[in-house]
Amino acid sequence: MPTQTAFIIASFTAPQQIGTSPYSLLWLLPLVAAIAVVYKATKLPTITAGVFLKEVAVLFGSIIVFIAVTALVLCVLAWLIT
Amino acid sequence: MLRISKENYIPSLLIVALSGWLVPGAGHFILEEKKRAIIIFVTIVITFLTGLYVGSIGVIDPVGAWPWYLAQIMNSPAVVVIGHLTAAGTYPVYGRPNEIGQIYTSIAGLLNLLCIINAVYLAHLRRAETTGE
Numbered sequence: 250m251p252t253q254t255a256f257i258i259a260s261f262t263a264p265q266q267i268g269t270s271p272y273s274l275l276w277l278l279p280l281v282a283a284i285a286v287v288y289k290a291t292k293l294p295t296i297t298a299g300v301f302l303k304e305v306a307v308l309f310g311s312i313i314v315f316i317a318v319t320a321l322v323l324c325v326l327a328w329l330i331t
Numbered sequence: 332m333l334r335i336s337k338e339n340y341i342p343s344l345l346i347v348a349l350s351g352w353l354v355p356g357a358g359h360f361i362l363e364e365k366k367r368a369i370i371i372f373v374t375i376v377i378t379f380l381t382g383l384y385v386g387s388i389g390v391i392d393p394v395g396a397w398p399w400y401l402a403q404i405m406n407s408p409a410v411v412v413i414g415h416l417t418a419a420g421t422y423p424v425y426g427r428p429n430e431i432g433q434i435y436t437s438i439a440g441l442l443n444l445l446c447i448i449n450a451v452y453l454a455h456l457r458r459a460e461t462t463g464e
Contacts, residue, residue, distance in 0.1 A: 260384060261383050261384060261387060261388055262387055262388060262422060263387050264385065264386050264387040264389065264424040264428035264429070264432070265384065265385050265386075265428055266428075267385065267426075267427045267428050267431065268427065269426070269427050273427055273431075276385075276431050279378075279381065280378070280434065280435060280438055283374050283375075283377070283378040283438070283439070283442065284438065284442065286370060286374045287370075287371060287374050287375065287442045287445065287446065288442075288445070290367050290370040290371055290374070290446075291367070291371075291445060291446060291449040296366040296367060296370070301370075
């Protein structure tokens with residue numbers, strides 16, 4: 250047990266290996282999910298599983314679509330300018 | 332449940348805010364909003380720990396990255412303890428792990444700030460409902 254505890258603590262003292270590849274942008278997905286969950290937890294008048302999950306999914310999708318559209322617009326602008 | 336009356340209005344709001352800062356979701360918990368409290372606690376703790384796991388505790392840097400630290404400290408007083416450990420620069424972290432770790436831990440802190448404000452507002456509404464103001 251002490252070994253396992255030490256291993257768990259040690260894993261928080263050295264950074265993980267994450268390259269600067271386009272795939273590293275996928276790290277935004279869990280963060281967007283966390284934002285959607287907490288925001289809806291504070292905003293819904295009553296929390297029921299079905300409504301909560303639906304609202305979170307809609308907000309999560311909206312944020313991702315907005316990010317994708319923004320990225321596309323920026324790509325087009327960069328292509329036009331350069 | 333926390334009883335909010337005219338006499339203990341300000342102390343009650345302070346208790347709610349302080350509880351929410353000490354433990355994410357505790358502000359809602361003492362207002363008997365248990366489902367919200369559990370959702371908030373689990374989500375914020377997982378987001379914060381993910382940031383620490385990816386970037387190590389070195390992402391909490393009160394000296395070299397103090398603007399991020401201001402957001403991170405909203406998670407819990409535990410961040411102050413971690414900041415004390417890392418202030419000497421013994422856990423260096425660079426590049427993408429540093430960015431992701433800082434963003435995750437800071438967003439978790441800002442989400443907790445949102446929850447603290449929401450819990451205080453709920454406490455205020457409870458008082459308005461009970462006193463009819």
